[in-house]
Amino acid sequence: SQTIHQWPATLVQPVGSPLSLECTVEGTSNPNLYWYRQAAGRGLQLLFYSVGIGQISSEVPQNLSASRPQDRQFILSSKKLLLSDSGFYLCAWSPGLAGNEQFFGPGTRLTVL
Amino acid sequence: AQSVAQPEDQVNVAEGNPLTVKCTYSVSGNPYLFWYVQYPNRGLQFLLKYITGDNLVKGSYGFEAEFNKSQTSFHLKKPSALVSDSALYFCAVRDRNSGGYQKVTFGTGTKLQVIP
Numbered sequence: 001s002q003t004i005h006q007w008p009a010t011l012v013q014p015v016g017s018p019l020s021l022e023c024t025v026e027g028t029s030n031p032n033l034y035w036y037r038q039a040a041g042r043g044l045q046l047l048f049y050s051v052g053i054g055q056i057s058s059e060v061p062q063n064l065s066a067s068r069p070q071d072r073q074f075i076l077s078s079k080k081l082l083l084s085d086s087g088f089y090l091c092a093w094s095p096g097l098a099g100n101e102q103f104f105g106p107g108t109r110l111t112v113l
Numbered sequence: 114a115q116s117v118a119q120p121e122d123q124v125n126v127a128e129g130n131p132l133t134v135k136c137t138y139s140v141s142g143n144p145y146l147f148w149y150v151q152y153p154n155r156g157l158q159f160l161l162k163y164i165t166g167d168n169l170v171k172g173s174y175g176f177e178a179e180f181n182k183s184q185t186s187f188h189l190k191k192p193s194a195l196v197s198d199s200a201l202y203f204c205a206v207r208d209r210n211s212g213g214y215q216k217v218t219f220g221t222g223t224k225l226q227v228i229p
Contacts, residue, residue: 006156043221044157044203059216090156101147102217104156 002027006091006105013112019064019078021108023091026072031093033074034102035066038088050074051096086112115140117206119220126194127228134189134223136204146187147205147217148178157203163187174198194227201225 003026013019025031035047046059048066056066063082067075074091088109092102116139126132138144145164149157161172168180178189189202204220 042201044219046216049216088154092156101149101159101162102157103159104149107154107156109154 002093002103004091004093004103004105006089006108008108009106010109011111013081013110015083015112016080019076019081019085019110021076021089021091021110023074023076023105024072025074025093028072028093028095030071030096032096033068034092034094035074035076036090036092038090038107044090047076081112083112086110115144115206115208115218117204117218117220119202119204119223121223123224123226125226125228128196129193132191132194132198132225132227134202134204134225136187136189136220137185138187138204138206139185140206140208143209144187145207145209146178146180147207148172148176148187148189149203149205149219150174151201151203151222153200160189160202194225196227196229199225199227 005024033050036044037047038044048056048058050056050068053068053071064078088107090107091105094100094102118137120135147162148160150160151157160176161170161178163170163180171177176191178187180187201222201224203222205217207217
């Protein structure tokens with residue numbers, strides 16, 4: 001069966017510090033991968049998606065970047081965090097077909113102070 | 114462009130009563146429709162989806178949803194609510210007929226509170 005992991009679960013970082021959040025998927029090949037941010041426990045904002053290694057599409061211009069160095073690894077990064085980067089970050093994957101649902105990781109709670 | 118609306122911020126229902134969480138959508142073609150549930154400080158969990166075929170879709174934990182093309186709706190329902198159903202529910206849509214990659218658009222979520 002497939003599983004998706006995210007770490008760390010929680011993170012408190014000062015403004016201006018770097019960020020690296022990691023997401024890995026097990027039990028599948030060539031998944032579509034996604035990074036979302038959820039603010040105030042509500043709506044989901046798609047940040048990045050990837051349909052293959054090294055292929056990253058950005059949905060919203062921002063202080064963040066993403067990379068996919070391996071087929072089942074997706075990394076969210078920042079060189080300098082802003083207060084507005086605080087939120088709940090969710091990684092998700094889906095099989096490569098259009099009609100398939102997404103499977104979400106447990107999330108990372110990021111607080112920037 | 115595609116969009117999805119969840120008109121109710123919160124729905125309160127007594128335990129044992131039927132529940133409905135509303136969702137309407139807009140796509141240029143035919144939709145794929147999804148419902149997800151989120152418990153506090155957790156990721157979203159897939160409940161059910163409509164791809165094609167029978168308009169009544171059955172999913173996890175006794176939930177079902179009815180696709181209504183004329184009303185562009187996909188309301189989530191359950192015959193008898195449980196306190197453990199209390200959570201945040203998201204509706205999502207994807208245009209089936211778009212070429213290339215087409216992202217899924219999520220609604221803003223509806224908080225379901227089941228009262229004992």
